[in-house]
Amino acid sequence: MNALARIPGRRRAGAGGDIKVSAPHMGNMHLLLEDLFGRLGCEYVKPPPSSIKTLQIGAKHSPEFACLPLKINIGNFIQALDRGANTLTMAGGHGPCRFGYYGIVEERILRDLGYQFDFLMLEPFSDGARAFYRTFAALSPGLSIRKLWKILKMSFSKGRSFDHLRKRALQVRAYEVNRGDTTKALKAAEELLAGAVSPEEIEAASAEAMGMLDGVRQDRERDVLKVGIVGEFYLLLEPFSNYDLEEILGHEGVYLERTVWVTDWIAPRRDNKIYGFPKKLIEEKAAPFLNHNVGGEGRETVGSTVLFAERGFDGVIQLLPFGCMPENIATSIIPRVQQQHDIPVLTLAFDEQTGRAGLVTRLEAFLDLLMARRGSRLVSATGSREKITQAVTPECAACAARGGCK
Amino acid sequence: MRVGIPRSLLYYKYLPFWKTFLAGCGADVETSPLTNKKILSWGVEVAENELCVPVKAFYGHCMALRDRVDALFVPRVVSVEERAYTCPKFLGLPDMIAAVANQLELPPLLTPKLSQREKPSEFKWALINFAQDEFGLSKLDAVAALDAARRAQKRYQESLVAGHKPLDLLPASRLNRTRWRPERTEGAKRIGLLGHPYNIYDGYITQNLIARLEETGAELVVPEMTDHHVLMNAATDVPKQLYWTYEKEIMGAINHWTENRLVDGVVYVLAFACGPDSLVQVLIEHRARQYKVPLMALTIDEHSGEAGLVTRIEAFTDMLMRRKKPAAVA
Numbered sequence: 041m042n043a044l045a046r047i048p049g050r051r052r053a054g055a056g057g058d059i060k061v062s063a064p065h066m067g068n069m070h071l072l073l074e075d076l077f078g079r080l081g082c083e084y085v086k087p088p089p090s091s092i093k094t095l096q097i098g099a100k101h102s103p104e105f106a107c108l109p110l111k112i113n114i115g116n117f118i119q120a121l122d123r124g125a126n127t128l129t130m131a132g133g134h135g136p137c138r139f140g141y142y143g144i145v146e147e148r149i150l151r152d153l154g155y156q157f158d159f160l161m162l163e164p165f166s167d168g169a170r171a172f173y174r175t176f177a178a179l180s181p182g183l184s185i186r187k188l189w190k191i192l193k194m195s196f197s198k199g200r201s202f203d204h205l206r207k208r209a210l211q212v213r214a215y216e217v218n219r220g221d222t223t224k225a226l227k228a229a230e231e232l233l234a235g236a237v238s239p240e241e242i243e244a245a246s247a248e249a250m251g252m253l254d255g256v257r258q259d260r261e262r263d264v265l266k267v268g269i270v271g272e273f274y275l276l277l278e279p280f281s282n283y284d285l286e287e288i289l290g291h292e293g294v295y296l297e298r299t300v301w302v303t304d305w306i307a308p309r310r311d312n313k314i315y316g317f318p319k320k321l322i323e324e325k326a327a328p329f330l331n332h333n334v335g336g337e338g339r340e341t342v343g344s345t346v347l348f349a350e351r352g353f354d355g356v357i358q359l360l361p362f363g364c365m366p367e368n369i370a371t372s373i374i375p376r377v378q379q380q381h382d383i384p385v386l387t388l389a390f391d392e393q394t395g396r397a398g399l400v401t402r403l404e405a406f407l408d409l410l411m412a413r414r415g416s417r418l419v420s421a422t423g424s425r426e427k428i429t430q431a432v433t434p435e436c437a438a439c440a441a442r443g444g445c446k
Numbered sequence: 447m448r449v450g451i452p453r454s455l456l457y458y459k460y461l462p463f464w465k466t467f468l469a470g471c472g473a474d475v476e477t478s479p480l481t482n483k484k485i486l487s488w489g490v491e492v493a494e495n496e497l498c499v500p501v502k503a504f505y506g507h508c509m510a511l512r513d514r515v516d517a518l519f520v521p522r523v524v525s526v527e528e529r530a531y532t533c534p535k536f537l538g539l540p541d542m543i544a545a546v547a548n549q550l551e552l553p554p555l556l557t558p559k560l561s562q563r564e565k566p567s568e569f570k571w572a573l574i575n576f577a578q579d580e581f582g583l584s585k586l587d588a589v590a591a592l593d594a595a596r597r598a599q600k601r602y603q604e605s606l607v608a609g610h611k612p613l614d615l616l617p618a619s620r621l622n623r624t625r626w627r628p629e630r631t632e633g634a635k636r637i638g639l640l641g642h643p644y645n646i647y648d649g650y651i652t653q654n655l656i657a658r659l660e661e662t663g664a665e666l667v668v669p670e671m672t673d674h675h676v677l678m679n680a681a682t683d684v685p686k687q688l689y690w691t692y693e694k695e696i697m698g699a700i701n702h703w704t705e706n707r708l709v710d711g712v713v714y715v716l717a718f719a720c721g722p723d724s725l726v727q728v729l730i731e732h733r734a735r736q737y738k739v740p741l742m743a744l745t746i747d748e749h750s751g752e753a754g755l756v757t758r759i760e761a762f763t764d765m766l767m768r769r770k771k772p773a774a775v776a
Contacts, residue, residue: 331541
């Protein structure tokens, strides 16, 4: 059977009944999907928020060393099917990262478990516009191409606004006066934006939502650490999979920037609208270390690490699911980047056995290191290193008499 | 110039090609010894700990060649057919080795980029340019070297199809020269040995799996014994075309074997943390179940113990010997 034979022709999904469509969670994508499926006129069965239970179900039925996102996806799908979904959707791709083949494997696993459903795999637009259109047409009978284009454009602009909100939240959180204010404001802002339908409403709502975030009481005088987050897209986008690392760091007063955003990722553009740095620049920065695409975000991870170092960030955190191929290549190369650009990088691999306590300890240690380093960097900039060292460690006077510390 | 080819990864697939080509360029080709404890522990020490064991071994083989050669041959094998990749790790391999080259004091690397993803001729030109730039060959000589290399590779693949073991054909073999039988002998059980060549033929990584299986009296079948085109054709029997060529070979082999009832059981060797295999495993196991062929998946890593392997092989072959002929597949 060739790939084209799987495209659901001019038929309708949902096995004759009402279409109840579902898709796995990934960060704020459910907000975008809610809007999109609403516009397409089909019922969106939102899987329950990813939880330990989701992961347990997923890990039980997934191959042992498949990457973590697959396991959470399986959990999401099973929970959605249990809630009555009859059509599952999943994105495709053409490698070399494993993600492009996820859908096929997930379908196989779920069918082997005895579930009945329609499965729609959305291959990239560049693969064939017709197949792309038909995947949506199966969800919404009678959909014209013009209407689909309009719907996608609208949902997408809303998705961008959601991403902008989250991006702003990362930066505001570092300065918030009352811990948790930003998270609350973000939630309210997202709810507000989710209600917007027409283009004008979306524009007005996103401006207002942004205002809500900016309205959080902030202490702009605070001396914050700046940390860049790089790595594999799912781990960056889905807070559940990384134990809400951004919030943990934000509450510690760390200014964050991250490289991957939902809309940047769904429709890759050369300029990375949300992240703000064009692909070409990142590839140039990566070139001395990794001069070839290795799938996933491998090259972007290396390039962005260089970029963060050049922009004067205090440190970089790399997130990856255990066994991720492109990220492991990046991890193998990063020590050299660290050396040449003098920036600390903390690499965190996640799987279903990662614990929160261990993560927090490592993050705290990393932040302490950055703090200490910042101190010494300031000193070396002002050229009064010796004076400060003496002040910080008075015991050293004794050591000096004995000929220095050993 | 002495050029070293590490005895790991794609060595087992393309050595005749690379060796002939480099010799045609005027280089003395050296290969590293068979994987041994020292090589693997070098690799484990240097490599990122989440990498699969063959890649770790590759680091070790580079170390083993360090003092013997003037340059290391670490090609970037992006793709060996149109619209497919090899494995992400082969795409990044030269960069991964380069990242530790200083620390390990490795000789300079030769890293031609070999790709046929867009069009097959890309591959040819990459090698001709490589020979011109690195060895100062004329275009004519480069083409001649390439042709000789292609002929050597073809001969190698033909002998594989005839049942010769890769280990016998590649240098420094310590095994007896015996052939596998492409046809079934009456009464003998046939076990399909599925997996990447760099795992199953590396006797140290897989703890002499081939010899152990042969000791049980079973006849072995490996994917290399089937013509490449047949494998590729059989591999299309999946819901979506795989984009990793070597996974396609594995998928094609199991499809071909089950379809034509060529094997009584399958031993599937996969390296821990092998990305593509972790997914394709689901499809392979499904296929074996569907055709009622017993399948044992052996996951290997640098900590695999010998005793566990022996027990599992014995249990599996005992089960095969006692098993009656399976009923015809519905």
